[in-house]
Amino acid sequence: EAQVTQNPRYLITVTGKKLTVTCSQNMNHEYMSWYRQDPGLGLRQIYYSMNVEVTDKGDVPEGYKVSRKEKRNFPLILESPSPNQTSLYFCASSQRGEGYGQPQHFGDGTRLSIL
């Protein structure tokens, strides 16, 4: 089954404690992306990756890091989480970029609470 898998689904942690949210897709997609969703603000893109070793900032990259060492994986790293990063996070992938006509497939989300 084609899917985007995020882990963990829920996490409560404390300020400053480094954490990683994993994202894996089994569709051999080139494009992957991370979004955060906050009430009243919709979905905002954090980082995206066009292919292995190619990443770029989205609209709200501050406080986040990503890496794309393998095509299927695109982890989101919070080196020193702060309470303002409490949010619902979604990973997405698509075949090439959406501008080429391919829709994004989204994971089920990771709810992070930073205390």
Added chain:
Amino acid sequence: LAKTTQPISMDSYEGQEVNITCSHNNIATNDYITWYQQFPSQGPRFIIQGYKTKVTNEVASLFIPADRKSSTLSLPRVSLSDTAVYYCLVGDLRDNYGQNFVFGPGTRLSVLP
């Protein structure tokens, strides 16, 4: 960046046709327009995508005028299960290489019995 504007919310009744319009005045030549549906605590789900004129699939229709500065998602005969948030997304090609996609604020559609 091609920003989008949508109504914050809409109400409808079962069996009616619902039209949700998205404005994207700064849409670029290479941009596609994509609509997603999102239920609470789930990731967005692709509904329909288009570049110009009209696109129809088994779920919805998408109308895009010639100037492409807006688009309208049309849901025929909605049911209670269509209650969700609908996002209009315009793909922004940056430097012919990277892509930065901007979701609109979304339209919360409530379908009433």
